[in-house]
Amino acid sequence: MECKILDGKKVASEVRERIAVMVKEIRESGKVPPGLAVVLVGDNPASKVYVGQKEKACKEVGFESFLYHLPEATTQEELLNLVGQLNEDPNVHGILVQLPLPKHLNETEVIEAIRPEKDVDGFHPMNLGKLVAGLPCTVPCTPKGIMHLLEYYGIEIEGKNAVVVGRSNIVGKPVAHLLLQKNATVTICHSRTRNLEDITKEADILVVAAGRPHFITQHMVKKGAVVVDVGINRLESGLVGDVDFDGVRLRASWITPVPGGVGPMTIAMLLENTLEMYERFS
Ligand SMILES: Nc1nc(=O)c2c([nH]1)NC[C@@H]1CN(c3ccc(C(=O)N[C@@H](CCC(=O)O)C(=O)O)cc3)C=[N+]21
Numbered sequence: 001m002e003c004k005i006l007d008g009k010k011v012a013s014e015v016r017e018r019i020a021v022m023v024k025e026i027r028e029s030g031k032v033p034p035g036l037a038v039v040l041v042g043d044n045p046a047s048k049v050y051v052g053q054k055e056k057a058c059k060e061v062g063f064e065s066f067l068y069h070l071p072e073a074t075t076q077e078e079l080l081n082l083v084g085q086l087n088e089d090p091n092v093h094g095i096l097v098q099l100p101l102p103k104h105l106n107e108t109e110v111i112e113a114i115r116p117e118k119d120v121d122g123f124h125p126m127n128l129g130k131l132v133a134g135l136p137c138t139v140p141c142t143p144k145g146i147m148h149l150l151e152y153y154g155i156e157i158e159g160k161n162a163v164v165v166g167r168s169n170i171v172g173k174p175v176a177h178l179l180l181q182k183n184a185t186v187t188i189c190h191s192r193t194r195n196l197e198d199i200t201k202e203a204d205i206l207v208v209a210a211g212r213p214h215f216i217t218q219h220m221v222k223k224g225a226v227v228v229d230v231g232i233n234r235l236e237s238g239l240v241g242d243v244d245f246d247g248v249r250l251r252a253s254w255i256t257p258v259p260g261g262v263g264p265m266t267i268a269m270l271l272e273n274t275l276e277m278y279e280r281f282s
Contacts (some may be wrong), residue, residue, distance in 0.1 A: 001224070003249040004153075006256045008145070011152050017063055018273050023062035024063075031144050034278035035064040036120065036270075037086045039097045041079065041105065046234070053264035053280035054096070059265045063274060064204055066092060067072035076105055080113050087115045094120030095279055096272040099170075117281065120273045123170060132177055138273055143175035145229055145265025146207060155226050155254065161202050165189045165216070165242075166209030171230055196220070208242045218247035226254040230262050 027033050036058050051067065058065035068082060079097075086095050095118045101107050111119075116126040122138040130137035139147075150157065162184035166172035172188060180186045189199055197220040200206055207231035208216050221227060231242030240257030249255050250266045256262055 003252050004254050006149050008261040008265045012268035019063040033092045034093050034276045036094045037066040037092045039068045041074050042102045083113045093278040096120050140174045141266045141269040142171050144269040147178050150216040153163045157184050160184050160204040163187045163203035163207040166205045171209040200257050210242045213240050214244040216243045221248050221251045222255045223251050227252045
């Protein structure tokens, strides 16, 4: 059986086109356009690349983007002041503070300072709590993008064994809850999990956000599984995921490539979340 590609690049571009049409109508009616504020502290080269991508995506669909690039030496108080100011800014509908922050800053406190109604990442505890409770909330971009991709390709979730490798607050935990809401039987694995391959081999749907290149190999995957690779690892040989794509594609029925899988969906969902917040706000 041939393994098929979950083409995040293609699906993301369709989402972006749809958003661009809606923003065009908003602008033509003379209303204030949706605005996203991106806060970057310091000069982490990877973060600068991501932030550049986000700005470009905003411009392409017609959003306003407000970039705040603060020096590495920014204090917690200065950052909290900026967040407070953006919370009050009527032209800003979504606020994204690029993570990770420099080590001297308290990430949790910064995220909690963002008004939940403007928390475009869905990282605020209020949004995470609502997600777990199954209430309407802002869903974090990467988990939302994964669910969108599975839905687009008609992947059935109900009753399936879903295994999530990774338990971060931004990917592992929220995606596990979204799969649970769709009636999958969900297992979360992490660095202390014993006999990982015994668990991953039972997965009908395997979501990998482990942060280790080529972590999931062919012998860890069930025949016919759907494999979603959230990993972004920059090696000298180029960008690779957490899944050994060439091996695993020999067993899987569907797989996301890296690049061109989950990454572009994350950006598309960031735009979708911004538009949703705009519509709720105005
Ligand atoms: N507050 C916050 N929100 C985030 O959403 C956030 C963050 N902080 N910190 C860093 C991570 C990482 N992240 C990615 C987004 C898009 C791609 C993406 O588009 N990747 C392309 C490849 C792009 C390339 O070549 O680097 C792809 O997979 O095809 C990757 C990674 C968002 N993050």
